[in-house]
Amino acid sequence: MWKAIYSREISGVLGSRWAWTLFVVPLALLGGLVISRWPSEAEVDLAGGRSRELLALIGYTTLGCVIFLTPAFPATSIVSERRRGTLALLLRTPVTRAGLYAGKFLGTCTCILLPLAMSAPAIAACYAMGGISLTAQVLPLYAVLALTAFLGIAASLWVSRFAATPGAAVRGAYALAVVMAVVTLGPGLFVPGGSSGGLAYVAGFLRGISPIPAVMEILGRAPGGASLSQPGSPSAVVRFALTAALLTGGLAIHTALSLRPTMFDRVRAAGAMTQDRGRVAQSWRRLLFLIDPQRRTSAMPGWINPVLIKELRSRRFGRGHWMARLAMICAIVSLGLTYAATTGSIAWSPEAVGGIMVLLQTALIVLLTPSFASSLISEERETGAWALLCMTPLSPRKIVAGKLLSVAWTVSLVLLATLPGYAVMILVKPVLFQQVRDVLATLILLALFAVGLSAAAGAFFRQTTTATLVAYLSLVSLLAAPMVVWLGRDAPFGHGAVERALRFSPLAAALSLLEAPGFETYDLLPTAWWTVAGGIVMCFVLLCWQSWRLMQPR
Amino acid sequence: MMHDLVLQTRDLTKAYGDALALDRLSLEICRGQIMGLVGANGAGKTTTIRILVGQLRPTSGSALINGVDCTGDAARLKRVVGYMPDVFGGYDNMRVFEYLDFFAAAFGIPRKARIKRIDEVAEMTGARPLRDCYVESLSHGMKQRVALARTLLHDPELIILDEPANGLDPQARIEMRRLLRDLAGCGKTLLVTSHILPELSRICDVVAILAHGKLCAAGTLDEVVRHVRQRRLFEIELASADYLDVAQSLIIRHVPTVADVVASVVERTIRFYTTEPDFDLSDTLSILVGAEIKITQCREAPMDLEEAFITIADRRADPAACPVPVG
Structure with missing residues (x-):
């Protein structure tokens, strides 16, 4: 069978x-x-x-x-x-x-x-x-x-x-x-x-x-x-x-x-709302949860972009109690990184520790951003909610802004988590201040690029699965391609060719700023910033154009 | 009166290459009316609706809703039209109140008024007990209620409902019917599509039948039936079966264009068809009474929307058939 x-x-x-x-x-x-x-010439490479x-x-x-x-x-x-x-x-x-x-x-x-x-x-x-x-x-x-x-x-x-x-x-x-x-x-x-x-x-x-x-x-x-x-x-x-x-x-x-057949027996009950429970139960839940997931939410304030609130509410990890947990996790990771940076800076060098932190941070950005940003529009199109959204007086600009802000909020938590680690590096070696500042600027650009690319790539597909897939593959390919060229540095690629390729990579720019092993000899800034900034602008223009196009009558 | 017209389309046409999805559709709906839009799959119902809600641009023709051009003034159009598509369009992890709150906020309703309005529409549609439920966990019938509540949030002039009774149980259908009638009673204008024709005929003031993108018939149900009907069926019940033979011969002799005269001994009834549009049964009855035949009941068998629709569909399938007049 x-x-x-x-x-x-x-x-x-x-x-x-x-x-x-x-x-x-x-x-x-x-x-x-x-x-x-x-080999094109009549020589034998015996080694x-x-x-x-x-x-x-x-x-x-x-x-x-x-x-x-x-x-x-x-x-x-x-x-x-x-x-x-x-x-x-x-x-x-x-x-x-x-x-x-x-x-x-x-x-x-x-x-x-x-x-x-x-x-x-x-x-x-x-x-x-x-x-x-x-x-x-x-x-x-x-x-x-x-x-x-x-x-x-x-x-x-x-x-x-x-x-x-x-x-x-x-x-x-x-x-x-x-x-x-x-x-x-x-x-x-x-x-x-x-x-x-x-x-x-x-x-x-x-x-x-x-x-x-x-x-x-x-x-x-x-x-x-x-x-x-x-x-x-x-x-x-x-x-x-x-x-x-x-x-x-x-x-x-x-x-x-x-x-097994019982896997389909899953009922999602609304559950008792906290406001409907007794006073003691309410107090306990407030103490235990800080932000109670079973608490009835109030209407959203009039001054805020409703799409932002909708995006956060409709995302499991965008809910208040999950946001609080995510912030806590980031704080713990931050403490761990601070400890690792302190011990690592003494055992190795701040540059090596900085390189590792940049790599981990990039991995997290690559990991998280497409998952949040790629389905911003495709999911609405797939479920039919996009047609309803088009029937509201919300402008494409407001819809896109609300959606992007919801992703930016989560990604910024990831970036903020590493700040204390960098602070330790600066304390150990104060001359690194300018380099760390530039690294952070590069990482912010990388995060923006990841958000823009994922959202723009995802907006062109009706199915969330395809959108997510394309967003991941595009981001990984664009980040990995210059690194593959870097792996072939000196042979088969010369220094000039590798440097030109690395100018398209914000990851390489951050690593070269920290003079991480293998990246010391490349002069990538400010060209890499301009390249990435150009990419960001292109992605956002593409996203806005596609959103506007999708809202027009056909 | 012109100001009572909420929806007016003139020669609305939509072509996809050589294929005509909609062919010179002209419709009018007055304030407080419920119009049923009937047609087979691919007849042009969804195309019409999508043009009216501003999602499609017509190839030619015009459509006005409460004086707002459907093709030009998108911002005003969104305020005067409420559209409930046949898909729910829900968001995961959102409770019903949050879902309605988002759409109300998207329409720019201030916070205090929004809370009040959500309560009103939830009460009106029977969605109030669902307030704390997650939208993805709702049954189909519950989703229909929430979707209707969402459509009513901004108090639109024209409410367009695509298959509102689809998937509803009998009790929910009765409630939906009552709700739609109540909305019309409040002065709202409704355009409803459905495949459940008996359901439509119970709630609609006017119906429009589409086939292959063309409007085949429009008007009140009686008008449409009268126009559609070519063979009228009459039934005459006699006091005794003994009169059947005499009555049958008299009917054959006096009724113009009579056909298929059938006498049922068990039911003591004679049934016959005529294609004569102005045929008056009273003349025949006078002749029968004059021949001393005792009659206990007589009637013209009513034709419902379903029959009318099938008649039109059959004629459209037969190219030689004569065109159906539009009311």
Whole structure:
């Protein structure tokens, strides 16, 4: 029975134009890289340096593609079926839960492994150039990439099972992908090498979830020359293989077991409103909640943009009590970063700590912004609420402003959370004040760019899922593309070419300002600011134009 | 009187390339009237509504609502029209009060007046007990009530309702019917589309039947039926079955263009059709009484909106059929 589900999953994905676009673009990118480095003169590179450099470039590009393409397909697989009602039908057929899950998992695996196989000609070309070991580099690289794909699929299907809407599933799956690949490296960076104890163990386990250290170990090249492996610890490849297998199995079992007919018995009761309870209960709730979610809200004030309030109220994390929790979490993270910056600045250098903070902050911006901003208009169009909004006297400018402000508020909390950490850096090394100020300005520009790009990209799609997907892929591609060029610095790309590429990246600008390892030699400001500012203006103009166009009679 | 006209369209046409979605539609609705817009899928109902609410631009023709041009004055149009589409358009995580509060605020109603107005419309539509419920957790019928409350928030002159009774249970339908009649009683003008034709015929003062983008019939239900009807069915019940043969022969002899005369012994009834538009039953009755036939009941079988609609649909499907006059 699982074969029917498997065939349907494959035909569903491969029948989409988007899927083929996503497959063909990385293939073209890798082909271009190989052609650019293919020996044109009659000389033999006996050491194989050129092919190793190229393999590293292809390896990281393929890894990036696997990490960011994987959630695109399985994220909506279960939730869409549930909302269409076909999952309920499937669960009433003789197909078992394991069979249902296996069909979906294997179907998605085939779709993901297909573009992975498309990188084979490029890697074969590298191998043909010489200097690369099949057993020590090529096969382990493919094993790690395949495990990354399996883990990504299992995680995305798990998110899809528990998400309420396809849009939320895509957001959740991408958030989890970024957390697993990038954020898990964060704690390990703050644990000094050779240290032991609970914190080091947790940091080591988390680092094992990310495929990046494993790929770095295979390709023998760390971005920026930094090493993510700890001396005396087991091989990063082995650690990742074990962790990925464990997590994939665990997530798969949990998801498969949760696929049962009772999953549809979910009623969302209005619950008793606090105002209708007794005086004692009211006082208790006020004390416990600070902002009581069951308290009847009053009418919105007349002076405020109603779209802003609507956006915050209709978003689970935009509610007052969640905002308070988010602010608390940011305060705790801020304290943690302050502590890490203090200890790290003494153990390493403020520049290295600043670089890590910029990377983590960028990861958070990339993680959060598209999930909030991409569905601002597409969700309204999908649910039919846009037509109602068009029937109100609200102007496109007011609608867009209200929506963007609701995202800006949340993103600004993320930015504010790191301020104390930067303050510590300035205290340790006061000469860094100007650099930190410029870094913050760059990060604000990055946040604005992320908001503008996600909102503008999302506004062109009717479906939230597609909008979120396109927003994530656009943002990640635009941020990752200059960094891929940077990875190929000196070979195959010269200093000038790398610098020109990095001028499009606010992340690179922030890192170069802090003189993070690998970015010291690039002079990116103020060109990078102007480039990003131009991008922001273009995104906002595009967003306003599309909103205005959507409100016009057709 | 001209000032009583709330909706007036003149030769409203919408073309998508070569396909005509709407073909020279001319409609008028007076204040306080309820007009039912009837048509098969793809007949042009939604196109008409979308032009009236300013979401579509007509290819030619004009539409005025309370003197406001539907194609030119979007800001004023939004204030005079209330539109309830067939999709709810809800927001997750919002309670009913917050949902209504947002739309009322979007219409610029001041805070104090807004709270009062939300109470009024919630009371009017029966949505008051739903105030604290999350909109996504409402049943279809409840959503219809909330959607109607939302439509009434800014007190529009013309209320356009797309399938308001769709998915409602019988009790909710009765309530909806009563509510729409009450609104018309308050001087509101309503344009209602529905596929439930018996429902429409109960609430509408006037109906307009669309087919393939053309207006086929418009007017009161009686007028439309009279225009649509080509064969009229009459029933005469006799005191005794013994008179059936005599009565049948008299009817065949005296009724013009008579057809399908059927006598039922069990029911003591004669049924016959005539295509004569000015046929008067009293003449036939005089002849029967003159022949000493005792009659207990006689009537012309009424034609309802459903029959009228099907008759028009059948004629439209048959290109050779004669055009239906527009009332």
